[in-house]
Amino acid sequence: MNTNPPNDLIIVGAGAAGLTAALGLAQSGWSLTLIGRADLKATARTVALFDGSLKLLQNLHVLERLRPDFAALETMRIVDDTGSLFRTPPVDFRASEIGLDVFGENIENRHLVAHLSDAVRAEKRITWIESQVVSAAYDEHAAHVTLEDGTQCSAKLVISAEGRKSLLRKAAGIETRHWSYPQVAMTALLLHDRPHREISTEFHTRQGPFTLVPLPSSDKGPNRSSLVWMMDPIEARRRERLDDEKLAVEMTRQSHHMLGKLRLEGPRSAFEMSGLVAQKFAQNRIALIGDAAHGFPPIGAQGLNLGMRDIAHLVDSLNGAQDPGAADVLARYDTARRTDVRSRVAGVDLLNRSLLAGALPVDFLRGAGLLALANIRPLKRMVMREGVMPRGPVPRLMQA
């Protein structure tokens, strides 16, 4: 068994959040250990990254690496496909309405993680141990983690970027609020006949959104999009049994043939929908970032963008600290994240439940809300800005 000398910082989890945090903290002067294995498997998952996340990646000098795999999102279209009595016409939100060229960029998860991994490997202040943490303990002065081969590492602060099932969070006794939805999200990468014209379209159905998001052309075809289709679990089980051709017919029908015929480019995935929020984002010698701190259904592309804001605020909170795990430093981070995280979690939950409710008064309120957004320009601009970046102090790494 090896026992390493205490570090200042350990990050556990080499997903998008852990890798980005490692870059952000290393480039702010911290030497750190990253523990985890990057998942580079081809999956049917993409992430839309908004303006603030793109500025963060630019400030970390990784944006140019990512560009070839990006597809721009200039317009976000919401189509009420609930069949409700109070159905409103489609509403387009254009980036130019809030002075942006694009709201953001969509990228396959595996490309994002691969490019971030390359950047991490090139960073001298990061020691990357490709292993798994199997247990953790905390005392007044340090956090201690044990790896699968028995190696032990200690640090003044451990940062959990391990996703929703965070072992470090549980070992620290941080409680979470956890809930589930009667929905499954089916995801796939699609080829189609007509170009997407940089428009992301969210069809709001009674079982949840059916969302098509632009992807760049590739050797597979010139017209590509990713799909997140939320549906009732019984429907999901039926569709999982369909062959690709039959499933593509149902997808094309649900898309109202907007992009012509849809075809599956590769395997599909399915995710049961749930929500989670930690009661605290930091306490004695541990800070939570990304899905270890919060998780919710993929509506409005908020998940990783919120995680990126965790990272930018954590870098600011640790700035100049003698002891990065000191109580006042962690209290600063916890306070900085409360409003943003709680308002996103509540907003996504409300929208999702309003679709599932199917009650006339709820339909009326949702329809009236969309109609107001379509017709009251200052309100529309405010909601768009809030979707891209919340009001309040902008962390240093998200400034231009």
Ligand SMILES: Cc1cc2nc3c(=O)[nH]c(=O)nc-3n(C[C@H](O)[C@H](O)[C@H](O)COP(=O)(O)OP(=O)(O)OC[C@H]3O[C@@H](n4cnc5c(N)ncnc54)[C@H](O)[C@@H]3O)c2cc1C
């Ligand atoms: C269908 C779908 C679509 C989405 N679309 C968007 C979108 O468009 N925009 C957006 O912003 N967000 C989106 N999200 C959310 C986004 O994907 C997540 O917020 C993001 O992937 C979370 O990244 P993370 O690094 O925090 O966690 P994860 O990706 O879960 O990574 C955690 C990592 O930690 C590792 N790990 C776990 N435990 C340990 C351990 N004990 N030791 C070492 N390593 C460990 C895991 O193996 C993994 O590599 C979407 C989510 C879904 C499901």
